[in-house]
Amino acid sequence: MVSLKLSSVEARYGRKQVFGEVTTPEIHGGCLTALIGPNAAGKSTLFRRIAGQLGGGGAVSFAGAGREDLRYMPQDSGTSAALSVYEAIVLALKQGQGGWRLDRAELAAIDLVLRTLKIEPLAFTQLAELSGGQRQLVSIAQTLVSRPRLVLMDEPTSALDLYRQFEVLELLRDYARDTGAVVILALHDLNQVLRYCDYALAISPGRLEAVGPTVEVVQPGLIHRLYGIRARLETCSRGYRMMIVDGH
């Protein structure tokens, strides 16, 4: 089983410290972990620090996998590249490798991820012609095609319709369970967090507020501290815990 641990991790943009001293217990693979916090709390920065794109003190340690097994999906920024969906996925799969040719296993991996995300019909559509949601699905395909053991996704469902949001979250939960990968998702929808994520990290600007099982972290008190809203937890008739927002 793969795991990830942060010890006194800090991140800097030049001389400016974005956050400091983030320490977590071991984050185990096999389930989804949510990263929650208000805008500009440093969620993307924390991801970039874990992915090795930003410097700073402290240690990011992996067990059962190395940094080469890590894939980070940033928020969608659009592209005008003259590439098809298939080529974009090939590109992600071959990144860091020397060869120009694709073997049968690689072709099968691409086909699998296209089918799993149900974007096969778009395979030879140009990226510039896709909608925001379709682009997000391509980004997810690019992230998962090499079957990484450490996955960081920044708001992977933000551009998707409701049906696709649940489909993708179920897919990611299955992926984590099947591969034992550590999958951390930055999410804003707390009901999705409660429903799909077993663990949660909550950050506010500059610091880690809480980390632990989702049901313990996503509590009205913390939510009020993070977002300044009044909310309560209720259990629906099907047994799901739901966060009801009363106001601010």
Add this chain to the structure above:
Amino acid sequence: MTSASDPVSLAAPATAHHYARLVLRRVTLLAALGVLLALSVAVDVSLGPARYALGDVFRTILFPAQADLQMRVVVWDIRMPMALMAVTVGGCLSLAGAQMQTILANPLASPFTLGLSAAASFGAALAMVLGVALVPGALMLMVPLNAFAMAMATAFLIYGLSSMRGVTTETIILLGIALVFTFNAALALLEYFASEQALAAVVFWTMGSLTKATWTKVAVTAAILLICTPLFARRAWALTAIRMGETRAAAMGVPVRRLRLETLLLVSLLAAVPVSFVGTIGFIGIVGPHLARLLLGEDQRFFLPGSILSGALILSATSVLSKVLLPGAVLPIGVITALVGVPFFAILIFTHGRRKW
């Protein structure tokens, strides 16, 4: 999600077949560009003040020992260096433009956007007007050496400033534009004080011409192309990734900053050497990559050779055009590339610009 090694998945998926057809189509297009280029070179060699039949030219190229002396000298010592200079210069400038557009994420980026050409012109003018040698060397090489030294000095200035933290692609482009204006103003000042003879030489040099091509210049330009191409080929996946956006490329593990700086250095070399030999030849660095992009997309495995071939083909075809437009005279090729390039570029923009750049 099941494993990629699942035997069901390995049963040749339909998308893989489609992709294989796409790859085959692109390889065929590259081969077609190569054939067209070879034909264009042959036509280019056959044209000149003395008209030779294409068949005789082919025979002289393939069996020089059997050709008569006059034709051998004309074909091998005069026309062939010019024709091959068009190929190597076109390839270099187009490749430079292609990679510059890639790293700067700007469709109008070319060796001239960053002021390399303007710097080369100013360096050449320094030699022609003031007799100033920036690099000690043979007197007859003063003009190309000055042009090269000035272009590379500018490249290093841009490289140095680009290495500074926080410098974005927009900053590099704005800096390039500022350098273009600066060198053009300095060139105008030199022209103002130049003698009539020196002024004519400067004006002719800045028009761009292949007439001073020699086998040595062809060899040097080809060597630069042969050195730079494999270096870019090794970075093919990373360069393609950078077109997805810097954030996405960095997330894929591409060292964006380092790649941008390395590419900038190689591009400078690719632009500075041909410009120092043939003067200012515009639009190849813009039109060549755009043609390659339209035909082959931006997967660098195809885009890279495609840019070289399309740039070489355009300049070779322009060389042919420069000989036939005014029978008995060879027009400066830089003028023709601009005249042909502008409408061609406009067509590219209006027919395909809405889809992608």
